[in-house]
Amino acid sequence: MRLTSVVTFALATLVGVSTAASCKTDNDCAGITCCNLSTSQCVNDPKGTICDIPPKTTKKSTTTKKTTTTKKATTTKKTTTTTKKTTTTTKKTTTTTTTATPTGTYGPLHPSPMNPKPTCRSYTENFINPVIIEADNWKPTSTSVDMVNISGSKSAYKVSDGILTLRMLPPTFNSAGKQTSEGVAATIDMAFEMQYGNIEIRVKANPVGGAVSTFNTMSASGDEIDIEISPQFFQSYPPTYFESNYFSKGRMYGPNNKDHEYYPNLGFNTSADFHVYRVEWYPDHLTWIVDGKTVRTLNKADTYSGTEYLYPMEVSICIEVSRLEIGIWDAGYQNYGWGGGPINWHNYKELDAQFDYIKVECNPEYNHVIGPRTSTSKAVAAAAKNTDDEPNVGEKLPNGVVIGHHASPGSAKH
Numbered sequence: 001m002r003l004t005s006v007v008t009f010a011l012a013t014l015v016g017v018s019t020a021a022s023c024k025t026d027n028d029c030a031g032i033t034c035c036n037l038s039t040s041q042c043v044n045d046p047k048g049t050i051c052d053i054p055p056k057t058t059k060k061s062t063t064t065k066k067t068t069t070t071k072k073a074t075t076t077k078k079t080t081t082t083t084k085k086t087t088t089t090t091k092k093t094t095t096t097t098t099t100a101t102p103t104g105t106y107g108p109l110h111p112s113p114m115n116p117k118p119t120c121r122s123y124t125e126n127f128i129n130p131v132i133i134e135a136d137n138w139k140p141t142s143t144s145v146d147m148v149n150i151s152g153s154k155s156a157y158k159v160s161d162g163i164l165t166l167r168m169l170p171p172t173f174n175s176a177g178k179q180t181s182e183g184v185a186a187t188i189d190m191a192f193e194m195q196y197g198n199i200e201i202r203v204k205a206n207p208v209g210g211a212v213s214t215f216n217t218m219s220a221s222g223d224e225i226d227i228e229i230s231p232q233f234f235q236s237y238p239p240t241y242f243e244s245n246y247f248s249k250g251r252m253y254g255p256n257n258k259d260h261e262y263y264p265n266l267g268f269n270t271s272a273d274f275h276v277y278r279v280e281w282y283p284d285h286l287t288w289i290v291d292g293k294t295v296r297t298l299n300k301a302d303t304y305s306g307t308e309y310l311y312p313m314e315v316s317i318c319i320e321v322s323r324l325e326i327g328i329w330d331a332g333y334q335n336y337g338w339g340g341g342p343i344n345w346h347n348y349k350e351l352d353a354q355f356d357y358i359k360v361e362c363n364p365e366y367n368h369v370i371g372p373r374t375s376t377s378k379a380v381a382a383a384a385k386n387t388d389d390e391p392n393v394g395e396k397l398p399n400g401v402v403i404g405h406h407a408s409p410g411s412a413k414h
Contacts, residue, residue, distance in 0.1 A: 108309060109284040109300055113366045118193040118321040119143065120362035123372040127164045127357065131373065132157070132188065135401045144373050145191040150325075152395070152403040156186035164188070164355040168211060168328045170345050179345060183211075183330035186353075189401075192370075193321035195313065196363040200278040201326065202356035205229035207239070207271035210332020210341020213353035215277065217322040222250030223312040224322075225286065227277045229270050230331065232340030239269045242277075244288040244296045248303070248310040255305045264288070264295035274356055282363075286312070324360065328353040 021028070021042040023035035029042030036043045106112040125146055132147040134154060149156060158165050166186035171179050194217070205213035209232030216226045224247035231239035241263045245252070252260050268275070278289040286298040300311045313320065328351065332341020343351070362369045395403045 111283055111313070114195060114321070117366060117368040118195055119370060120194045120197065120360070120367035121190075121192045121370050121372070122197075122360055122362045124357055124359045127159050127162050127355070130159060130164070132159070135189075135399070135403060136397050138191065138399060138401065140399055142191065143370060146373065148189045148191050148401070149187075150189055150401050150403055151184065151186045151327075153184055153186075156184070157188060162356070166213075166326065166328045166353045166355065168206075168330060168351045168353075170349065171330065171333070173345075177346070179333060179342070182333045183343065183345065183351070185327055185329035187325055187327035187329070190324040190358075190360065193323055194360070194362055195321050195366040196281050196283055197367065198278065198280045198359075198361040199324055200276060200359040200361075201227075202274050202276045203229070203326075204274045204354040204356075205231070205271040206328060206351050206353050207231050208341075208343060208348070208351055209235070210330065210336055210339055210343040211328060211351045211353075212331040212339050213271075213328050215279075215324075215326050217279075217281070217312070217324055219312070219320040219322040221320060222247055223320060224250075225279055225281060225312055227279065227288070228339075229277075230339045231269075231271050233263065234338065235336070235340055237263065239271055240265050240267055242266065242270055242290070246286065246298065246312055248312060251310060254303050254310045262296050264290070266290055266295070274354070281312070283313070283366075324358075326355060326358070 022040055023029050023042045024040060025035055029035050034043065035041070121143070130146045131144065132149055133145055135148050135150040138145065138148045151157070153169065155169065156167055158167070166188065168186055169184040171181040171183045174180050199215070199217070201215050203213060203215070209230065211230070213229045214227065216224055216228075218224050224245075226243065226245040226247075228243040228245065230243075233241055233243065243261055243263055245261045247260065248254075254260060266275075276291050280287040280289065284300045286300075287294055288296040298311075300309055303310045312322070330341075330343060331339025332343040336342045397403065
């Protein structure tokens, strides 16, 4: 109950009438108790039963304007993040590289190629139909020939059933039956040159002490890489050893007079069966591998003498090409302390080494690489009319080939 004053309350109670003045609030009713909010009129309400009644909620058609929240098609723009399936078709790089071609600045460990590059043939010779001609008929520029016989004898080799057999023939003897020369070495050259690359042979070495079956590279000034196989090195090593060796300009000793020879123990008899020997020759390192297992690695950096690298193909002196050759030779005559022997030639008519295949992979950075020949052996044989005269061992032919040349012997050691 709201009272304006005690006097007004008493007066209204006595009078009990309403002026029926219209109002909206109590302030509109002068001297009257209150404004009846239901009728919007000023009234006396001593008991507090009229003014305190809230006005009738004339249910104003509150058309609760259904806020048709037109659910704004929040087409939550389904960001069809079609995560553009980056079909990275990883282009399968078929690396048909024979020898890695490094790139970068040339220097002592990566010399620049020769100009022009030597012509080198990448191929596998399986001795099914090889073209082998005699050294005196060979033109060094020919690419229609596979191999050149520089043994000094046409009888030094034979090819049969996919096997090349190299024969070492008996030496000369004096009237007392004493040997006066080495056995006639069989040496076959590849008919091309190489500067760096990989070479692989499958060979069955000869089992007689003093007979050395070999593969080597050779340059004009004595750069050389060797695989030498003998069943009796130093007349004491068992036939499970072979020699890996190299020369730099004919020198077999490196920094601190360290010998270049190394004899890995392969764990099998090298002459009892065929085995695969591989040399991987790079500008900065050299690796020997036997039956797929690395048995020696030489880093060019380790051959530095303080003034030069004692490594095949030393760039500071000169860069030369090398020829590849295979052979069998008599290390038991003057070098028996190294290669075993001496060979008792009175017991043998010949000593043989057998080669199943030769694989050559020319380094394309340093060589002009060509593939297998396309001409037939018959055509080449007709063009190369062999003379009946066989050149003597040691004779130098007009084309520069020295007859009877073979891998350098190791030094005698005890």
